[in-house]
Amino acid sequence: xxxxxxxxSEPLHPAARSAFLSALEEGWADPARQYHxxxxxxxxxxxxxxxxxxxxxxxxxxxSFTTSxxxxxxxxxxxxxxxxRRVGAHGVVSAVEHSAVLHAAELHESRGGEITRxxxxxxxxxDLAALAADLRDDTAAxxxxxxxxxxxxLQPVAEAAELCxxxxxxxxxxxxQSVGRIAVPDGxxxxxxxxxxxxxxxxxxxLVVRKGTRYTSPLPYDEREARRVPGFVNVPAVVAAAVALGxxxxxxxEENLRLSALVDRIRVRVPEIVPDVEVxxxxxARLPHLVTFSCLYVDGEALLTALDRAGFAVSSGSSCxxxxxxxxxxxEAMGVLTQGNVRVSLPRGTPEAEVDRFLAVxxxxxxxxxxxxxxxxxxxxxxxxxxxxxxxxxSPALVLDTLGRRCPIPIIELARHIGDIASGAxxxxxxxxxxxxxDVPAWCDMTGHEYVGERPGETGGVAYLVRRA
Amino acid sequence: xxxxxxxxSEPLHPAARSAFLSALEEGWADPARQYHxxxxxxxxxxxxxxxxxxxxxxxxxxxSFTTSxxxxxxxxxxxxxxxxRRVGAHGVVSAVEHSAVLHAAELHESRGGEITRxxxxxxxxxDLAALAADLRDDTAAxxxxxxxxxxxxLQPVAEAAELCxxxxxxxxxxxxQSVGRIAVPDGxxxxxxxxxxxxxxxxxxxLVVRKGTRYTSPLPYDEREARRVPGFVNVPAVVAAAVALGxxxxxxxEENLRLSALVDRIRVRVPEIVPDVEVxxxxxARLPHLVTFSCLYVDGEALLTALDRAGFAVSSGSSCxxxxxxxxxxxEAMGVLTQGNVRVSLPRGTPEAEVDRFLAVxxxxxxxxxxxxxxxxxxxxxxxxxxxxxxxxxSPALVLDTLGRRCPIPIIELARHIGDIASGAxxxxxxxxxxxxxDVPAWCDMTGHEYVGERPGETGGVAYLVRRA
Numbered sequence: 058x059x060x061x062x063x064x065x066s067e068p069l070h071p072a073a074r075s076a077f078l079s080a081l082e083e084g085w086a087d088p089a090r091q092y093h094x095x096x097x098x099x100x101x102x103x104x105x106x107x108x109x110x111x112x113x114x115x116x117x118x119x120x121s122f123t124t125s126x127x128x129x130x131x132x133x134x135x136x137x138x139x140x141x142r143r144v145g146a147h148g149v150v151s152a153v154e155h156s157a158v159l160h161a162a163e164l165h166e167s168r169g170g171e172i173t174r175x176x177x178x179x180x181x182x183x184d185l186a187a188l189a190a191d192l193r194d195d196t197a198a199x200x201x202x203x204x205x206x207x208x209x210x211l212q213p214v215a216e217a218a219e220l221c222x223x224x225x226x227x228x229x230x231x232x233x234q235s236v237g238r239i240a241v242p243d244g245x246x247x248x249x250x251x252x253x254x255x256x257x258x259x260x261x262x263x264l265v266v267r268k269g270t271r272y273t274s275p276l277p278y279d280e281r282e283a284r285r286v287p288g289f290v291n292v293p294a295v296v297a298a299a300v301a302l303g304x305x306x307x308x309x310x311e312e313n314l315r316l317s318a319l320v321d322r323i324r325v326r327v328p329e330i331v332p333d334v335e336v337x338x339x340x341x342a343r344l345p346h347l348v349t350f351s352c353l354y355v356d357g358e359a360l361l362t363a364l365d366r367a368g369f370a371v372s373s374g375s376s377c378x379x380x381x382x383x384x385x386x387x388x389e390a391m392g393v394l395t396q397g398n399v400r401v402s403l404p405r406g407t408p409e410a411e412v413d414r415f416l417a418v419x420x421x422x423x424x425x426x427x428x429x430x431x432x433x434x435x436x437x438x439x440x441x442x443x444x445x446x447x448x449x450x451x452s453p454a455l456v457l458d459t460l461g462r463r464c465p466i467p468i469i470e471l472a473r474h475i476g477d478i479a480s481g482a483x484x485x486x487x488x489x490x491x492x493x494x495x496d497v498p499a500w501c502d503m504t505g506h507e508y509v510g511e512r513p514g515e516t517g518g519v520a521y522l523v524r525r526a
Numbered sequence: 527x528x529x530x531x532x533x534x535s536e537p538l539h540p541a542a543r544s545a546f547l548s549a550l551e552e553g554w555a556d557p558a559r560q561y562h563x564x565x566x567x568x569x570x571x572x573x574x575x576x577x578x579x580x581x582x583x584x585x586x587x588x589x590s591f592t593t594s595x596x597x598x599x600x601x602x603x604x605x606x607x608x609x610x611r612r613v614g615a616h617g618v619v620s621a622v623e624h625s626a627v628l629h630a631a632e633l634h635e636s637r638g639g640e641i642t643r644x645x646x647x648x649x650x651x652x653d654l655a656a657l658a659a660d661l662r663d664d665t666a667a668x669x670x671x672x673x674x675x676x677x678x679x680l681q682p683v684a685e686a687a688e689l690c691x692x693x694x695x696x697x698x699x700x701x702x703q704s705v706g707r708i709a710v711p712d713g714x715x716x717x718x719x720x721x722x723x724x725x726x727x728x729x730x731x732x733l734v735v736r737k738g739t740r741y742t743s744p745l746p747y748d749e750r751e752a753r754r755v756p757g758f759v760n761v762p763a764v765v766a767a768a769v770a771l772g773x774x775x776x777x778x779x780e781e782n783l784r785l786s787a788l789v790d791r792i793r794v795r796v797p798e799i800v801p802d803v804e805v806x807x808x809x810x811a812r813l814p815h816l817v818t819f820s821c822l823y824v825d826g827e828a829l830l831t832a833l834d835r836a837g838f839a840v841s842s843g844s845s846c847x848x849x850x851x852x853x854x855x856x857x858e859a860m861g862v863l864t865q866g867n868v869r870v871s872l873p874r875g876t877p878e879a880e881v882d883r884f885l886a887v888x889x890x891x892x893x894x895x896x897x898x899x900x901x902x903x904x905x906x907x908x909x910x911x912x913x914x915x916x917x918x919x920x921s922p923a924l925v926l927d928t929l930g931r932r933c934p935i936p937i938i939e940l941a942r943h944i945g946d947i948a949s950g951a952x953x954x955x956x957x958x959x960x961x962x963x964x965d966v967p968a969w970c971d972m973t974g975h976e977y978v979g980e981r982p983g984e985t986g987g988v989a990y991l992v993r994r995a
Contacts, residue, residue, distance in 0.1 A: 058562055065556045066758065074550065081543065085728070087534045091830055092839035093527055124593030124729060127757030131746050157756065160746035253758060259554070260593065260729040260760040277600050277629035287626065288596030289535065289722060291729040294763075361560055370561035 059411040060370045063254075064206055064234060064347055064402035070256030073301035077258060080293035088292055089281065098292045105292075105299035109263055112306045113236070113248070121264045121282040122295045126251020129262030130231045131161040132275065132285060133249040136264075137198040137229050138165055140271035145195025146170040151183045151212070152390035153205050158231055159386070162200070174390075180339045181210035181391050189220050196226050203232040203241050207374050207387040207400055208338030209320075209347035211235075218244025227270050234344060236263070237305045238313060246270040255305050256405065257298030260291055305405060313345035316403050319412045320348045323401060330420045335394045335503060347402040349374070351388075352423050353500060354432035354469050355397030363422045364399070369415055374398045376464050376492040384464070384492045394499035395492050396465040397423070430469050453485035453522060454478040460518045464492035468500050471523065475506060480525050483509060489518035497521040528880040529839045532723075533675055533703060533816055533871035539725030542770035546727060549762035557761055558750065567761045574761075574768035578732055581775045582705070582717070590733045590751040591764045595720020598731030599700045600630040601744065601754060602718040605733075606667040606698050607634055609740035614664020615639040620652045620681070621859035622674050627700050628855065631669070643859075649808045650679035650860050658689050665695050672701040672710050676843050676856040676869055677807030678789075678816035680704075687713025696739050703813060705732070706774045707782060715739040724774050725874065726767030729760055774874060782814035785872050788881045789817045792870060799889045802972060804863045816871040818843070820857070821892050822969060823901035823938050824866030832891045833868070838884055843867045845933050845961040853933070853961045863968035864961050865934040866892070899938050922954035922991060923947040929987045933961035937969050940992065944975060949994050952978060958987035966990040 060068065069077075084101040086094035103117070110117040123129040138148050150162050152174040162172040173191045177183050183201060192199070199221050204211045214230055221228045227246035235241060237255030241248060247270060252261035264285060266272045272285070279287035320343075328334050333353035352360065357375025364371055374385025375398040384395035401415070455478050459467040467488040478484050486497055494511070501508035501523055509522035529537065538546075553570040555563035572586070579586040592598040607617050619631050621643040631641040642660045646652050652670060661668070668690050673680045683699055690697040696715035704710060706724030710717060716739060721730035733754060735741045741754070748756035789812075797803050802822035821829065826844025833840055843854025844867040853864035870884070924947050928936040936957040947953050955966060963980070970977035970992055978991035 060555075060563060062555070062559065062561070065559065066554060069550055069554055077550070078547070081538055081546070081727070085535060085538055085722075086529075086839075087531070090531065090534065090839070090841065091827070092531070092834040094529060094839055124597065125757030125760075127748070128593065131756065135746075157746070157748075160748060160756065164746045251758075253554075258550070258760075258762070259758055260763055262757075277604075277626070277633045279596070279626075279629060287600065287629065288594030288731075289720075289728055291594075291727075293727070294729055358560070365561040370555075370559070370563055372559065 058368050058370060059407075059415065061401045061403060061407070061415070062370050062372050063404040064400065065372055066253045066259070067256045067404050069258060070301040070304055072304040073257055073297040076300035077293055077297035080296035084292035084296055088290055101296050102290060102292050105295045108299040108303050112302050113241070113263075113265060115265050115267065118283065119265050119267055121266070121285040122290060123262035123264050123282075123286050124260060124288065124291070126233045126249065126254065126262040127157040128286070129249035129251065129264040130155060130157045130233065132264055133229045133231065133247045134158055134161045134198065134200050135165060135275040136266075136272045136285065137227050137247050137270070138170065139273035139275055141197035141227070142273070144197050145193070146197065147173070147193055147195045148198050148200070149173045149175055149188065149191045149196055150200040151175050151177060151202065153177050153181055153387045154200060154202055155206055155231055155233065156386070158200055158202070177390050179391050179393060181205050181208045181337070181387065182339060182342075183212055183217065185213055185216055185220065188217060192220065192224050192226060196224070198227050198229055200229040200231065203230055203235040204344045205338070205387060206234045207385055208349045208391070209344040210339040211342045211344070215242035215244050218242070234347075237302050238309055238345060247272065252294075252298035252301065255302055257301040258294045260294045261298040312405050316405070316407065317345040319403060319407065319409060320346060320401075322412060323348045323416065326416050327419065330416065331423050333503060335499065337388070337391065337393045347400065349398065349400045351375075351394040352397030352399070353394065353503060354430060354465050354472060355423060355426050356465055357396060357398050359426050360397050360399060360422070363426065367418045367422060372400045374400065376490070384495060389495055392495065392498070394503070395495050396468060432469055432472060453520075454482035456485045456487060456520070458487045458516070460487055460489050460514075460516070462488070463490050464496060467493045468496050471497065471500065472504075475523065475525055478525050483522050483524050485520040485522050487514045487516070487518050487520050493521055494519070497523065527837050527839060528876075528884065530870045530872060530876070530884070531839050531841050532873040533869065534841055535722045535728070536725045536873050538727060539770040539773050541773040542726050542766040545769035546762055546766035549765035553761035553765055557759055570765050571759060571761050574764045577768040577772050581771050582710070582734060584734050584736065587752065588734050588736055590735070590754040591759060592731035592733050592751075592755050593729060593757065593760070595702045595718065595723065595731040596626040597755070598718035598720065598733040599624060599626045599702065601733055602698045602700065602716045603627055603630045603667065603669050604634060604744040605735075605741045605754065606696050606716050606739070607639065608742035608744055610666035610696070611742070613666050614662070615666065616642070616662055616664045617667050617669070618642045618644055618657065618660045618665060619669040620644050620646060620671065622646050622650055622856045623669060623671055624675055624700055624702065625855070627669050627671070646859050648860050648862060650674050650677045650806070650856065651808060651811075652681055652686065654682060654685055654689065657686060661689065661693050661695060665693070667696050667698055669698040669700065672699055672704040673813045674807070674856060675703045676854055677818045677860070678813040679808040680811045680813070684711035684713055687711070703816075706771050707778055707814060716741065721763075721767035721770065724771055726770040727763045729763045730767040781874050785874070785876065786814040788872060788876065788878060789815060789870075791881060792817050792885065795885050796888065799885065800892050804968065804972060806857070806860060806862045816869065818867065818869045820844075820863040821866030821868070822863065822972060823899060823934050823941065824892060824895050825934055826865060826867050828895055829866050829868060829891070832895065836887045836891060841869045843869065845959070853964060858964055861964065861967070863972070864964050865937060901938055901941060922989075923951040925954045925956060925989070927956045927985070929956055929958050929983070929985070931957070932959050933965060936962045937965050940966065940969065944992065944994055947994050952991050952993050954989040954991050956983045956985070956987050956989050962990055963988070966992065
């Protein structure tokens, strides 16, 4: 099995595993106790905090261990908003933050706060001019990830921090995808990270609050972890997390270069060997280990299943997977194709041969899936244009009713029938599938047809209009 | 080292340790993923949930795994209060709940809610008549622990549940101290527990919400764990927790009887071999493994340190320990002596010989500490009563100024000088130490003098008045 889902969870680092086993023996007692076992746990906890602080370039007393990366990210945003509630209840988050941050933002809204979701470009990077315009006198905090977890694009953290600093607003950085791989640019006030993303165990997150930042815990009072995280501190897991971070931070440059070259191989080769593919995310300013692409006319879940059967564990931002009926909010915010989406994120140490094997099996897997729906040959089965005159936009020459049918069916139907209308004529795809709003324009981009726009469907759903090239 | 602090954290059960190691290999991936490693993690998680549900006698889909017992207890109270916020914002908690629950209650108050802290007797048990009187039409939830974590007293959960049910109010039970040892009585709606208290690893709590109970998560949305606990599920730790629970639940009756006999030995012997000791908590309706006693004229921290040096790890609810300047809220609510407090909680498998060794060394340790302050001989160094006439209560015959001095000094001074006044005369102890409010009356109970009451001190602090017997 080739595990290509490191962005979800990196397998436990061997050094972390050994440290974990030792710390289960030595560090299980309450580090707040004064007896021998407690003091020993405290020493381990202090050492772990120093290791993490050292890698992050902060002071140990700025570091609190949380019970997950999600908790760290949510506390980071909510605690910073609460700490500045006298300034105002407005927060700004990028539209492509991890759902942990977006759900925290929604909780803030549900309690009377206001959130602006700042836009990103087609590459997934926040638009700094838009961000600057989103800042207000009552903005209590801004949240921006260090790098996007689905497409790998690095965010302009340093520039965003400058914008925020000029207005005295703290910047909260969800650095879950980059800590342990690449340094987080300076200028942030609060940072969150997740140990199991860097080869530590699950159950440990890191919340860093820089000195001078106002932070008010949204959780019940607890004297532990600088009063930021209630509950018994999980010392063995924290020790393992710190050991993993120390291990991966050492020599990460070399491994980053190696993985980045493998990612480049995927970025370059996939569009060469698989027709109708869109590789998304910034090709240069990106995480070293992560690449995302989408395949036209392919059901995301079917693709994951076929890859799993071929021995590859990947994830997908497509809507048509068993866990969701809506496409990834990241792909949506970028305005890119969502069907047949595959995220490959390489764990440290991924053998080159596994990537080559992936590239070897992918074309046939995609072709087989397309064969089932009659979209196997290069692109769509476009027929000769009939001689019929072009209809105006108000009355499409052809309406494809795909109501009730899920991604990728609407796009498959569109591709199958675009040849039924004349060049310059308009075809309407009637759909109630969320993904169609993204995928119809993306399909037009990829095939050279013109996306005209959408209007409410007369019999429900939305009519997406496409003019044949 | 004899570890007698199981109520804080039970050492990891050997079966849990093996399961943990296996699950770190087999269960590290995201159980929400559809690929092989994810499905394997999901199977382990499902099996763990079934084990825990089976031991607790509930349905698996009623069980959510949290990231700590503290989180479970706090979600239990806050989620139940939020689920019934249309009924009202009033909650009732016992005054002797774990601080995790009390801090959650304080957060509820800080957000505009109202909390009644229902009283307990000198044995630490809630007063059911008082509880009944505390219930109101706008009471959204009641929280009552299954057993007290500091003194071991079992709470009348079944009776409280009946009172609540009669008024349609859900009962929240923090069962952290009893799950895995004794069954929780029926009738509750929401239950919280903590894996590292039963021999599982840290980082796992259990939140059970019975069907039909309204529960609204106070945390950001997350689809995992029945939408109750955000973040990546820590499958390896959950697996280990479930294995530990299954292991300790099997055959716990026998071990309970054995530990209970050891606790009885401590309960009976300590007052026989150590003068001026108060053993607190219900002697019969109690946890099998836990006993608490307090020693007059002894500094709690010094006692812990001396016991640690002698090879015993215990905890203390005294104020004079390094982590706090206020005495345990449990001892305070019970109105019992707080100085020289020792909680002994025996882990499963504690050898009888360790308890006997504890009983062998304790008298000399206490005597040595008392010798330092001149209170070594049986009780206080009471002199002959002088012939002076008794003063009235308004003007004490003697005022002891102990302002700025911490527990147990005010009581030591009181014991040293009670003999300076005549029988029937009043001595005033002027103190600004929180513990004095509890310890002066407790000292009077133990020595036969009469506690008259308190009044504001003229030069600050509080004057506690004692009439010599």
